[in-house]
Amino acid sequence: MNNTSTLADYGSQTSFSSAGxxxxxxxxxxxxxxxxxxxxxxxxxxxxxxxxxxxxxxxxxxxxxxxxxxxxxxxxxxxxxxxxxxxxxxRTGDTAPVIEVTGHHYWWDVVHDPQGRALRDANEIVLPADTKVTLRLRSGDVIHSFWVPSIAGKLDMIPGRVNEMTVTATRPGRYRGQCAEFCGLSHPLMAFEVLVLPPAEYAAYLAGLQDEARDADTAQLEQGREVFLREGCPACHVIRGIAEGGRIGPDLSRVGARGSLGAGMWRMNVGNLAGWIADVQDMKPVAEMPSFNHLSGPDLRAVAHYLASLK
Missing domain, CATH: 1.10.287 (Helix Hairpins)
Known part of the structure; x- marks a missing residue:
């Protein structure tokens, strides 16, 4: 499964086409x-x-x-x-909406904070078009660097410090960002996506972040949910309404809606999800997630389909 044809190619990553x-x-x-x-x-x-x-x-x-x-x-x-x-x-804006972004080995924790309500997502940052947004940048381990060439310049993320930058995205679309500071063996595989939406669609996105995960409405999805719970995945991951409390890994409440998997590296689909669960080290070396290659074929397919259904 680890071949270039499955690498995610969403979004523009260029400094010569400005969208901010x-x-x-x-x-x-x-x-x-x-x-x-x-x-x-x-x-x-x-x-x-x-x-x-x-x-x-x-x-x-x-x-x-x-x-x-x-x-x-x-x-x-x-x-x-x-x-x-x-x-x-x-220059930061005092009244601008705040999005907190924390860099980890090797993924991005994203918390939208409108009116003081922490709404969590991962590896995808959603911005309202033509609106100033303050990005509050942190690191959870080593030095990372936040860079979206089409929208803004780069800014380092230093352990123990909070750096802020204000961005204004001017053109709706999907744009690719990258960690621009060497942070370990999988540094080249630490990308993310920025989705710029019109203000009305952005408000709908924030409302969706507050919703609980959709129900498992088929036998296969129910099996996948049970496998997720049985294998101890909630120790690291959150699925709102299903598993709460895990903060070590990305929030999976809407994982199936993201354009990519593995912090911008792979297209989001059932096959790549199954490959990631079964052998994550093949798809992203030294990622801090164990491989679940002991799962049976039906269990692996069920949990992959379940995660892909979370939108």
């Missing part, structure tokens, strides 16, 4: 710096060509102008432009 105000400002600054650098390069090469053509050293004022004044002015302009841009995109 922070990414747009960063792209503008990068473009301006690149153009300015090109102009300065041409000026310097022109001065070198002129000096070689005259076949004699330039006047002293040429040395001061080209070797001291021009670099100082260029660097001062770049520092000022980058400082103002960073201040603009890093």
């Amino acid at each position: 105000s922070g990414a747009a400002a960063t792209l503008g600054l990068t473009t301006a710096m690149s153009v300015a650098g090109g102009v300065l390069f041409l000026l310097v090469m022109g001065a070198v060509w002129l000096a070689r053509r005259r076949n004699r050293p330039g006047h002293v004022w040429w040395i001061w102008a080209g070797g001291v004044v021009l670099p100082v002015l260029a660097l001062a302009a770049l520092v000022a432009a980058s400082t103002f841009t960073l201040a603009a995109i890093g």
